[in-house]
Amino acid sequence: xxxxxxxxxxxxxxxxxxxxxxxxxxxxxxxxxxxxxxxxxxxxxxxxxxxxxxxxxxxxxxxxxxxxxxxxxxxxxxxxxxxxxxxxxxxxxxxxxxxxxxxxxxxxxxxxxxxxxxxxxxxxxxxxxxxxxxxxxxxxxxxxxxxxxxxxxxxxxxxxxxxxxxxxxxxxxxxxxxxxxxxxxxxxxxxxxxxxxxxxxxxxxxxxxxxxxxxxxxxxxxxxxxxxxxxxxxxxxxxxxxxxxxxxxxxxxxxxxxxxxxxxxxxxxxxxxxxxxxxxxxxxxxxxxxxxxxxx
Numbered sequence: 001x002x003x004x005x006x007x008x009x010x011x012x013x014x015x016x017x018x019x020x021x022x023x024x025x026x027x028x029x030x031x032x033x034x035x036x037x038x039x040x041x042x043x044x045x046x047x048x049x050x051x052x053x054x055x056x057x058x059x060x061x062x063x064x065x066x067x068x069x070x071x072x073x074x075x076x077x078x079x080x081x082x083x084x085x086x087x088x089x090x091x092x093x094x095x096x097x098x099x100x101x102x103x104x105x106x107x108x109x110x111x112x113x114x115x116x117x118x119x120x121x122x123x124x125x126x127x128x129x130x131x132x133x134x135x136x137x138x139x140x141x142x143x144x145x146x147x148x149x150x151x152x153x154x155x156x157x158x159x160x161x162x163x164x165x166x167x168x169x170x171x172x173x174x175x176x177x178x179x180x181x182x183x184x185x186x187x188x189x190x191x192x193x194x195x196x197x198x199x200x201x202x203x204x205x206x207x208x209x210x211x212x213x214x215x216x217x218x219x220x221x222x223x224x225x226x227x228x229x230x231x232x233x234x235x236x237x238x239x240x241x242x243x244x245x246x247x248x249x250x251x252x253x254x255x256x257x258x259x260x261x262x263x264x265x266x267x268x269x270x271x272x273x274x275x276x277x278x279x280x281x282x283x284x285x286x287x288x289x290x291x292x293x294x295x296x
Contacts (some may be wrong), residue, residue: 085135087143087197088212088261088296093126095266095289097151099274101282112281114159114171121154122184124287128193139199143214146192148223151285153185160227161185161245169246169280174231182230187247189220193255212264215256220270222249246279248272261296265289 050063061072096119101109108115128147135141160183162172174180195216202211226242253270269286 085133085138085141085199087130087133087141088199088214088264088293089143089145089193089195089197090128090130090295091264091291091293093124093128093266093289093291095124095126095287096120097122097124097153098286098288099153099283100269100286101284103284109281114155114157114161115281115283116156118154118156121152123152124289125150126191126287126291128191128291139201139210141197142194143197144192144194146190149189149191149220149287151187151189151287153187155180155183155185159183160229162227162241163243163246167246167279169275172227174229178231178233180229180231182228185225185227185245187225188223189251190223191218191220193218195255195257209260211258212261213258215254217252218255218268219252220250222247222251246276247274248276251285257291259291262293264291264293266291 050061061074063070097117098106098119099115099117100106101112126147126149129145130143131145133141133143158174158180160172160180161169164170193216195214197212197214199210199212202209224242225245225247226240227245228238228240230236230238251270251272253268253272255266255268257264257266259265265288267286267288270284272284274283274285275281
């Protein structure tokens, strides 16, 4: 229920913002046309004459004959159109991974201490490519694309994970006298995000550096998973296991970004549990980091 309310609240806020923006732009357009019409009527026009002139991107024609005055206002096709909506979805992301046991709680449940993470070394890398933009207005639109996310979960204690004889995730400890120098779970997911993007002008003079605020949903499919441990046993040794570890094949969540055209802060949280139900601890992954796109 908490997940549903959180998603519904976000969608409602986004929809209200869109309709408010559309209403404001419509009112501004009507005001501009009314002013243009009033200006046109102030001209002294001779009988049987026609005058044409431009106001902004509008072509205004005023004609008078037989004591009747006609005024027409049309879009001027000879004027250069205002720039259309262009999204800012793509980029390279770097961030940190975390796990929630319940919404907004990262406290581990009793018995799940083996999943204590070294968050400063649990890195997330993402590569996102823009797919398409759908403009609602010049500064509001829907953006989507595809990407790849690499998640590294670095264990803080002297353990890794494995499956027991029932196929359930349990801790894996090294042999007596051995300490893991590095122990982690690594996953790779293909993503499809769909975001509603707002481009908020930061200056009435320059429109080239807007504040970008976007949010929406993200769906992912797992490509691979593996564990890796590094330790000394008469020499440096590495061991890898490419099992599926009962990770859910599909996951979905919410993601949001805020920042400029080239650098943004992002956060993503998944509503799908990390592991299949009853076959591992109940965790919900999240990521916080930065997105860099020097090509925007």
